[in-house]
Amino acid sequence: MTRTLGRPQPAERRRGTRCCEGVAPRGALDEALERAAADFDVLAHPVRLRLLEILARRGGEVCVCDLEHALPVKQPTISHHLRLLRQAGLVDTARKGLFAYYYVEPAALAALRARVGQALEALAAAPGGGSER
Amino acid sequence: MTRTLGRPQPAERRRGTRCCEGVAPRGALDEALERAAADFDVLAHPVRLRLLEILARRGGEVCVCDLEHALPVKQPTISHHLRLLRQAGLVDTARKGLFAYYYVEPAALAALRARVGQALEALAAAPGGGSER
DNA sequence: CCAATGAATCGAAGTCTGTCAATATGATTG
DNA sequence: CAATCATATTGACAGACTTCGATTCATTGG
Numbered sequence: 268m269t270r271t272l273g274r275p276q277p278a279e280r281r282r283g284t285r286c287c288e289g290v291a292p293r294g295a296l297d298e299a300l301e302r303a304a305a306d307f308d309v310l311a312h313p314v315r316l317r318l319l320e321i322l323a324r325r326g327g328e329v330c331v332c333d334l335e336h337a338l339p340v341k342q343p344t345i346s347h348h349l350r351l352l353r354q355a356g357l358v359d360t361a362r363k364g365l366f367a368y369y370y371v372e373p374a375a376l377a378a379l380r381a382r383v384g385q386a387l388e389a390l391a392a393a394p395g396g397g398s399e400r
Numbered sequence: 401m402t403r404t405l406g407r408p409q410p411a412e413r414r415r416g417t418r419c420c421e422g423v424a425p426r427g428a429l430d431e432a433l434e435r436a437a438a439d440f441d442v443l444a445h446p447v448r449l450r451l452l453e454i455l456a457r458r459g460g461e462v463c464v465c466d467l468e469h470a471l472p473v474k475q476p477t478i479s480h481h482l483r484l485l486r487q488a489g490l491v492d493t494a495r496k497g498l499f500a501y502y503y504v505e506p507a508a509l510a511a512l513r514a515r516v517g518q519a520l521e522a523l524a525a526a527p528g529g530g531s532e533r
Numbered sequence: 534c535c536a537a538t539g540a541a542t543c544g545a546a547g548t549c550t551g552t553c554a555a556t557a558t559g560a561t562t563g
Numbered sequence: 564c565a566a567t568c569a570t571a572t573t574g575a576c577a578g579a580c581t582t583c584g585a586t587t588c589a590t591t592g593g
Contacts, residue, residue, distance in 0.1 A: 312580095312581085314581095340581090340582075340583090341582075341583055341584085342583095343582080343583060343584080343585095344581075344582055344583070347581080347582080348581095362589085362590090364590065364591070365589080365590055365591065
């Protein structure tokens, strides 16, 4: 958001050869960047990725015991990762009797895919190869 | 960041299964999944994301001192993240005199974007909600 | 009520990560 | 050579992450 340009010369850095100047305004990483990193972080574990993949492929609900069979980690670990996914808003759960059925939250998943896709766009190579700004 | 999850799977779970059965045939997480998770992991930090973004936007080379000005962390931290990006094959460096110029490795970045995009595809909601496989 | 079962939580252990001060390395300049 | 500069590396620290056994909670059935 604070994409200011006219950065004044730092007075105390006026020594010999300056290599270059002004790539981006110093300072804080903006909100979108932090959110994108958080998005990537949720996806940055094979178990969570697989869980999401299974739940997404099944449009409907899947009980934990099935997920447990599909993954090489123990039940508490599954539960842990499911909680992370739930806290990220990507999945939700519904208890039916003894079983807990998980399902993707389609809007949240779509939003995440959109944000991640946008972040990847920003990594596309610069068209002219020249330096803007 | 090194997500290796090295644990073998018993693969013999013959029991009187009750609730349901057979979401996925095997327990081991396959190679593509691990690689996708590793890909996401590299992107799962705002500083690395910003570094990549700056280097990609500049088609050319950027010296570390500029990157240092653009980010709210100290020089050793920048160096640390740049090394991670280099180890991931996404960027490379060329020393010219006193300065070190970093630049993206376009092929590697494109490959990563392709893999990540493919992993996101797998998270697309199933159209009819039916279960495949 | 009691036993059994699926799932969540707790607690602990080990590993990994992010950060920075201090220092090292290597090039350049005077 | 000595001083200076840009960058890399080291070492230490705090905090987060991942995993699993043990336990707890909730629900069902006898």
